[in-house]
Amino acid sequence: MFLRMSARPRRRQGWYKTWMADWIDDLADALADRLGSGKRSLRLNWDQVQDILEVTRSVTHSTGRDNAPLAGYLVGRYVAARVAAGGDPDRALAEALNVVKRMVPRPPSI
16 A cells, blocks of 8 residues: 555644754754854754755756756855855845746746
8 A cells, every 4th residue: 555645644744844943054054163153053944944945946847956056056156255245145136046046937828
């Protein structure tokens, strides 16, 4: 007997999302530690997470899933370059995500 993904109870999906949020925070803290910056300095806020996931979802569905992590990496490099030049990281992220949104191919009109 096979279980379909949708057959899983919601409680478990909520636990999984909490675990994933904790994991990404732990990763951000570990990377911040390597930089010598304070804990929580690299953590993403809720709006950033939602914006990044929305854009990577669009990239995945429009260009293929291999491009999503590559696009995310390029966005990160853009943000790092803007911050190194004295820019605001939140503004740099918004700029980069807007570029990605404009570049995602639109399905042809019927």
